Amino acid sequence: MKKTPIKIKKHNYKIKVEWTGNQGNGTQNYKSYTRNHNIIAENKYETIKGSADPSFLGDKTKYNPEDLFLSSISACHMLWYLHLCSVNNIIVTDYLDNANAVMEETKDGKGKFTEVTLHPNVKITDPSRINEANKLHQKANRMCFIANSCNFPIKHTPITTKE
Template identity: 25%
Template sequence: MEGFPLRLRWEGSTASEYDRNAVASTGNKPELLVSAASGYGGDDSRWNPEDLLGASLANCHLLTFLALARKLRLDVRAYEDEVTVFLETVEKVKRVGRIRLSPRIRVAPGTDVEKVREMFFKAHKYCFIGQSLKAEVEMVPTIEVLAG
């Protein structure tokens, strides 16, 4: 099994109201400032778990989609995703119930739009992050053919 270790650092005291800010780091990558969402006492200027989960799914889906597009020689020129993570309460416990991926995909003139759409949806099957989630993944792509 392949592993991807990281370090998460937090300091403070939970004897009273506590700081939710922490720092994630790994290898030579820039440190990632993390917290909770402001609704949970955190700092909205930092990444929260919901942001990171949405970004992780969206990035995995993008990379899988691009690999499929390359394999089929579909000329994708741009991809810009608007991701929304939806929380729900089930049996008094909060969880991520749904994540919506709404990318705008731009392709070269002459590209088969239906094949692009098919590969976008097929990418979910091979995206290991998406396959690891209990949450529903809603996919709403918009595909545009660039002017020639």
């Protein structure tokens, strides 16, 4: 029997990152510039104001790459979870995730994320389906494009309650 090849659908993304931190002397030394930048995507309403983490001389009032990485994992999980609830006829009326992550930095300045835990707080209309709703987090994790791109496990500690 001849196997039919699996069709792979490719999605392409473009983003523009524009450094806005030249204080007049460029990168003359480590403290002569800010880490501020704009993240711009075509057809998007707003520009994201970014910087580095304050530990790396960034502006604490702006999003840093680590914030955006964690929010990407959390948002992707949420979108898959809502989809799975929808197709399983579980009605979600509220979803809030207080996600956290750990990044380790070595003496030579390299670093990597070693842990992410999502803490989704979900409200559903049917309390008899809370266990089923909680189990869908595992499937959402398996489906999440961002989680599938990580080299560490994404943990979940969901709390699901009746609306």
